[in-house]
Amino acid sequence: MTSEQVSTQVGLDGPVLIVGCGLIGTSIGLALRAHDVTVHLRDADPTVAHIAASRGAGSDDPPGADPELVVIATPPDSLADEIARALGDYPESTVTDVGSVKAEPVRQLLDRGVDLRRYVGSHPMAGSERSGPLAASVDMFEGRSWAVVRRAESTADSVAVVSALVALCGAVAVPMDSVEHDRAVALVSHVPHVAAALVARRLAGAPPRTLALSGPGVRDVTRIAAGKPVLWRQILIANRDAVTELVAELRGDVDDLLDALISVDGERVEALLVGGVAGAAAIPGKHGGPSSPLDAVTVAVPDTPGALAELFTDVGAAGVNIEDVRIDHDPARAFGLVDLDVAASVVGELVVALTARGWSVHA
Amino acid sequence: MTSEQVSTQVGLDGPVLIVGCGLIGTSIGLALRAHDVTVHLRDADPTVAHIAASRGAGSDDPPGADPELVVIATPPDSLADEIARALGDYPESTVTDVGSVKAEPVRQLLDRGVDLRRYVGSHPMAGSERSGPLAASVDMFEGRSWAVVRRAESTADSVAVVSALVALCGAVAVPMDSVEHDRAVALVSHVPHVAAALVARRLAGAPPRTLALSGPGVRDVTRIAAGKPVLWRQILIANRDAVTELVAELRGDVDDLLDALISVDGERVEALLVGGVAGAAAIPGKHGGPSSPLDAVTVAVPDTPGALAELFTDVGAAGVNIEDVRIDHDPARAFGLVDLDVAASVVGELVVALTARGWSVHA
Numbered sequence: 001m002t003s004e005q006v007s008t009q010v011g012l013d014g015p016v017l018i019v020g021c022g023l024i025g026t027s028i029g030l031a032l033r034a035h036d037v038t039v040h041l042r043d044a045d046p047t048v049a050h051i052a053a054s055r056g057a058g059s060d061d062p063p064g065a066d067p068e069l070v071v072i073a074t075p076p077d078s079l080a081d082e083i084a085r086a087l088g089d090y091p092e093s094t095v096t097d098v099g100s101v102k103a104e105p106v107r108q109l110l111d112r113g114v115d116l117r118r119y120v121g122s123h124p125m126a127g128s129e130r131s132g133p134l135a136a137s138v139d140m141f142e143g144r145s146w147a148v149v150r151r152a153e154s155t156a157d158s159v160a161v162v163s164a165l166v167a168l169c170g171a172v173a174v175p176m177d178s179v180e181h182d183r184a185v186a187l188v189s190h191v192p193h194v195a196a197a198l199v200a201r202r203l204a205g206a207p208p209r210t211l212a213l214s215g216p217g218v219r220d221v222t223r224i225a226a227g228k229p230v231l232w233r234q235i236l237i238a239n240r241d242a243v244t245e246l247v248a249e250l251r252g253d254v255d256d257l258l259d260a261l262i263s264v265d266g267e268r269v270e271a272l273l274v275g276g277v278a279g280a281a282a283i284p285g286k287h288g289g290p291s292s293p294l295d296a297v298t299v300a301v302p303d304t305p306g307a308l309a310e311l312f313t314d315v316g317a318a319g320v321n322i323e324d325v326r327i328d329h330d331p332a333r334a335f336g337l338v339d340l341d342v343a344a345s346v347v348g349e350l351v352v353a354l355t356a357r358g359w360s361v362h363a
Numbered sequence: 364m365t366s367e368q369v370s371t372q373v374g375l376d377g378p379v380l381i382v383g384c385g386l387i388g389t390s391i392g393l394a395l396r397a398h399d400v401t402v403h404l405r406d407a408d409p410t411v412a413h414i415a416a417s418r419g420a421g422s423d424d425p426p427g428a429d430p431e432l433v434v435i436a437t438p439p440d441s442l443a444d445e446i447a448r449a450l451g452d453y454p455e456s457t458v459t460d461v462g463s464v465k466a467e468p469v470r471q472l473l474d475r476g477v478d479l480r481r482y483v484g485s486h487p488m489a490g491s492e493r494s495g496p497l498a499a500s501v502d503m504f505e506g507r508s509w510a511v512v513r514r515a516e517s518t519a520d521s522v523a524v525v526s527a528l529v530a531l532c533g534a535v536a537v538p539m540d541s542v543e544h545d546r547a548v549a550l551v552s553h554v555p556h557v558a559a560a561l562v563a564r565r566l567a568g569a570p571p572r573t574l575a576l577s578g579p580g581v582r583d584v585t586r587i588a589a590g591k592p593v594l595w596r597q598i599l600i601a602n603r604d605a606v607t608e609l610v611a612e613l614r615g616d617v618d619d620l621l622d623a624l625i626s627v628d629g630e631r632v633e634a635l636l637v638g639g640v641a642g643a644a645a646i647p648g649k650h651g652g653p654s655s656p657l658d659a660v661t662v663a664v665p666d667t668p669g670a671l672a673e674l675f676t677d678v679g680a681a682g683v684n685i686e687d688v689r690i691d692h693d694p695a696r697a698f699g700l701v702d703l704d705v706a707a708s709v710v711g712e713l714v715v716a717l718t719a720r721g722w723s724v725h726a
Contacts, residue, residue, distance in 0.1 A: 249565065
């Protein structure tokens with residue numbers, strides 16, 4: 001029986017102590033309270049813990065005995081200290097953290113000779129450019145990935161408790177080791193943050209009329225640049241090896257692009273952009289699955305005015321989104337064949353709906 | 364009387380001819396049809412024009428006489444040809460285009476000796492990573508900025524007709540000259556696109572477990588990287604002077620960051636990130652105005668269990684979003700003072716709502 005199989009059978013009854021009542025800690029508290037798990041909240045600033053408690057994330061009274069689980073949700077620089085403290089204070093508890101970098105705190109803990117059998121690192125892939133307990137939400141982790149980073153010495157029970165936390169928060173556990181994790185988040189989180197910040201930096205001090213031309217694109221690209229610099233500084237420094245390697249690769253691409261622009265080489269510019277399209281398409285869909293594949297539905301459409309409009313209206317009424325369309329006008333026929341590309345998952349219902357409305361359809 | 368004043372008095376009665384039935388052309392057709400303006404649609408591919416017509420963006424029959432306005436919504440490389448053709452074919456019509464770069468096509472037209480009195484360039488700051496008439500929507504330009512680039516020789520009538528187009532589409536006209544426009548869009552559109560593409564490019568071919576950790580941040584940063592490479596290649600090459608200058612500045616920042624990471628200089632990393640926060644905050648709000656300023660509402664809260672939770676519930680019931688909160692516990696008093704930071708525009712209604720629920724409030 002693997003630890004993943006165990007995890008689906010072992011619940012998390014609580015109590016849970018959450019240390020650090022920022023965005024992530026408070027959101028975990030809200031998610032656990034929604035499952036009636038007893039939650040205690042602690043923060044270096046008691047007012048912050050009090051606000052989190054007022055929002056319903058748990059109680060800001062200290063736990064009476066060893067909690068089943070301690071969740072460390074403090075800034076990166078204090079993770080090692082807080083993990084060591086929790087393991088010492090609560091000798092029966094499993095301890096996890098939700099930090100963005102996994103190898104560095106463990107290195108510090110091993111240097112101090114801390115026994116890590118009851119420690120299992122974790123990292124929910126959710127967040128916001130906003131921070132603090134007021135930005136927290138009960139469904140922050142719903143459908144998100146959540147890395148679970150066990151160590152060779154981690155006990156099966158501790159892995160199961162942390163996996164149960166992930167499940168109760170509605171997230172999907174992704175088991176990996178700390179090196180793989182840190183490289184992965186450099187790619188999908190830390191380098192995107194750096195790029196967003198550096199693009200945004202160019203906008204500071206731009207004339208109002210220039211900024212007035214901002215559309216949805218630049219807003220999306222720079223949204224995460226609003227994240228707390230003091231927090232991100234700690235993340236980038238803690239994961240500097242993986243981040244440096246990728247930023248150096250990015251600089252190589254920037255140099256390539258500059259060369260291509262200066263030599264008016266459209267082919268090379270396009271090649272770089274084509275790589276971007278492939279990368280954007282490689283990101284899985286919101287709920288952790290792959291981007292939904294498309295499939296074609298072919299409809300025979302009479303060659304009369306308004307027939308195509310009627311077809312689009314009927315597809316819309318069926319609640320189906322058309323991703324692309326191709327029309328094959330055969331002069332020898334009194335109708336055209338229209339290929340509708342739609343999400344593969346809705347092909348069946350679209351065929352049924354269109355057939356019911358009198359269209360001649362095949363998938 | 365300035366041309367902007369004229370523009371609010373001169374309507375656009377139509378007919379309007381839209382050349383190019385992609386995302387933007389079709390969306391303009393939908394917006395004009397919603398105001399009952401007669402619209403004719405033309406595309407190099409008649410099937411595309413037919414699809415746009417089927418969606419209700421106008422008729423794909425040719426106009427009978429000179430349209431009041433011709434809107435050129437073709438790819439960047441064909442803009443000069445299409446503008447010249449429209450000015451020649453329809454000697455009574457005003458001609459505009461919606462291209463992302465303004466100086467280059469005009470340079471080509473002047474080289475050919477084309478009379479540009481009836482031409483006024485324009486550029487709606489809206490779009491999508493999706494393309495084609497099926498991705499079009501009637502409200503694509505609602506509340507967006509729309510640059511209007513008149514020339515010294517532009518007639519007042521032509522400027523007024525193009526301004527009326529902007530108004531009918533629900534957008535906000537931003538008058539500027541072509542040099543200012545091209546620099547501005549390099550900053551708020553072209554460089555963000557480049558950064559998104561280069562970040563996304565790194566993701567192509569990454570292992571599935573790495574990609575599984577993708578959260579909302581990387582999705583937002585890379586969303587626009589899915590845009591058509593053949594289109595963006597034309598945009599970047601056409602605006603290469605302004606783009607090159609900014610990308611070179613970006614490379615300078617990338618070098619700085621690499622240096623700071625390698626020398627483990629947290630202060631320098633943070634300084635770069637702080638610049639990003641300032642830049643993100645400089646982007647105006649969605650509807651073209653400045654980001655909404657915050658104001659504090661102070662509430663006296665009894666020092667009893669649950670009082671703070673009750674306050675948050677009442678603020679939520681008033682439909683107001685709390686951006687930040689500070690609590691001042693004065694040991695000499697039986698209550699605390701709570702400062703709620705909310706959008707300045709909702710301070711009045713929040714004070715009324717909280718007072719009605721029995722809170723002691725001042726703004």
